[in-house]
Amino acid sequence: MSTRMTGLVKAERKAGAVLMELPIPAIASDEVRIRVKASSICGTDMHIYHWDEWAEQNVITPNVFGHEFAGVVDEVGSAVRGILPGDHVSAEGHIVCGTCKQCRSGNAHVCPNTRSFGISAPGCFADYAVTKAVNIIHNDPSMPHELACLQDPLGNAVHTVLSGDIVGRSVAVIGCGPIGLMAIQVAKAVGAGRIIAVDLHDYRLGMAASLGADECVKPTSGKDMAAELRRLTGGAGIEVGLEMSGSPQAINSLLEAMSNAGRVSLLGIPSKAVPIDLGRHIIFKGLQVYGITGRRMYQTWHQIKGLLDAGRIDLSSLVDHTFTLDRYEEAFELMSSGQCAKIVFKH
Incomplete structure (x- = not known):
């Protein structure tokens, strides 16, 4: 077996990435090495690739990035049980301590000691990836790897949508990238x-409509998005806001469009600090505002499986472009254009 692999590395603290030859990583007794078969580009990877203020504050370099993947187990550590070479797997991307108050109170997804796969720990845009055995998620071998790698972002969508009561309520999904499109289905x-559904790109709004959105709004210069959202709800305002874009302007427009006693769940990562009128937009409206990160460990993964097994979610409709890893520049350029849904690397 070769001792070398190819990986996409964030080598310097500036825009771009480098495809490099690297040593195949060794594993500790509690770890698993996976032969990556498919990985996908996330909005977080866009922050890392283009290198904005958020990336500067949160990302280690040099590091293989990427965190959404599926593959086949290559090797397991000596202390690992229940996972075998050849198993089809994905993995939870938050590597947590397991001993702090949050971990022991059912909130491991916000463990203060978290190492994030592909952000502060080596990721999956490579031939091989290593993670803790406890993070491994077994996949049905009949599920194609290029769909199995989408379970991580589907988990983001599930976590965001189910963070509060949504039944029968008006919902605005702001940002119809892959997770926004998944959120519409959920x-x-x-x-x-x-x-x-709200997005800047006609392509994504078309997909949003095909996946179940009742109305589609394209913000344009001079158009009052908050007023349009209120108009579409008969003046009542949005009851549940799901913010996926991270755009400061979109966040403020959504808050302005919300009904009193509404609920906003924020998943999109702003590239810098966002000024908000707390009094007018939150306090005197009695809004509930939730910050969403990752997936609840491991409740969300069970919810994902239930939705997929019941045929409630169509992941295949989201994969509209595939690339090999050596075409990463084309892939990131296409993702930046907004003329796509989900881009998958086939390894």
Whole structure:
């Protein structure tokens, strides 16, 4: 067996990445090495690739990035049980301590000692990836790797949608990238009322409509997005806001469009600090505002499996482009254009 592999590395603290030859990583007794078969580009990877203020504050370099993947177990550590070479797997991307108050209180997804796969720990844009055995998620071998690698972002969507009551309520999904499109499907599956999709790109709004959005809104210069969202709800305002874009302007427009006593769940990562009028937009409206990160460990993964097994979510409709890893520049350029849904690397 070769001792070398290819990996996409964030080598310097500036825009771009480098495809490099690297040593195949060794494993500790509690770890698993996976032969990566498919990986996908996330919004977080876009922050890392283009190198914005958020990346500067959160990302280690040099490091293989990427955190959404599926593959086949190559080797397991001596202390690992229940995982065998040849198993089809994905992995939870938050590597947590397991001993702090949050971990022991059912909130491991916000463990203060978290190492994040592909951000502060080596990731999956490579031939091989290593993670803790406890993070391994077994996949049905009949599920194609290019779909199995989408379970991580689907988990983001599930966590965001199910962070509060949504049944029968008006919902606005702000940002119809892959997770926003998944959120539309999840919201529809669990009984949301009217679903309004908002995005800058006609391509993604077309996909949003095909996946269940009742209305599609394209913000344009001079157009009052908050007023349009209120108009579409008969003046009542949005009851559940799902913010996936991280755009400061979009966040403020959503908060302005919210109904009193509404709920906003924020998943999109802003590239810098966002000024908000707390009094007008949150306090005097009595809004509930939730910050969403990752997936609940491991409740969300069980919810993902249930939705997929029941046929409530169509992941295949989201994979509209595939690339080999050596074409990463084309892939990131296409992702930046907004003229795609989900881009998958086939390894």
